[in-house]
Amino acid sequence: MTGFDAAWSAAEPVGGWLTRDQGRSLWDAARAVGAGGRILEIGSHQGRSTVVLATAAKHAGSTVVAVDPFVSGRMFGGAATRTRFEKNLADAGVSDVVELIAKRSTDIRAGWTEPLAMLYIDGKHDYWTVRDDLRWVQHLAPGAPVLVHDSFSSIGVTLGLLLHVLPGKRLRYLDRTGSLARFAVGPPSARDRLRIAVELPWFGLNVAIKIALRVGRLVGHRHTPDPY
DSSP states (O other): OOHHHHHHHHHTTSSSSOOHHHHHHHHHHHHTSOTTOEEEEEOOTTSHHHHHHHHHHHHHTOEEEEEOOOOOSTTTOHHHHHHHHHHHHHHHTOGGGEEEEOSOHHHHGGGOOSOBSEEEEOSOOSHHHHHHHGGGGGGBOTTOEEEETTTTTSHHHHHHHHHHTTTOSSEEEEEEETTEEEEEESOOOHHHHHHHHHTHHHHHHHHHHHHHHHHHHHTTOOOOOOOO
């Protein structure tokens, strides 16, 4: 077993929300990064997406910079999650191509000076963080891939895209795999902007489902996960 199948075999047991099809999108984008290129991942959690990116990077001769502060709390896990992250990378044999920066992406962006070849955003999902994470695009060359998880699913992520990508001049919307949206650096056309607008009904459906699930949890239905 080689290529993406091997990468997903190593990544699938790792806790996380990335689907196989979304992992394939990350793999394809990362494999296209040239030798010596740097992939930035914002939000690593236990390393499911990191394993996919790093396995592709190892094939391509590139590297991954994983940015995650591993903050404490029920949803994040703090130091214990970092320990699992590092073990998962070691088990997958990709620790040597991953540089971990255990800080908030918003704290390091202003001082960052190195070029990037690919950007994957899956950090904190509030609007203000997403707005700032989108500014990392300035370090990418024209045509470089930008992938954003929980697009048209999370309210904060979607607001960031609607307010800063839809009217912006830096990113072209290509398509999505579930909630993983794929962009390329470059001035968008009217058709590119329209493709974002077309996703709004799907976003509305996701929000309605999430509201219904939360209402259900108030009356005891606590084990149904959010969609996508």
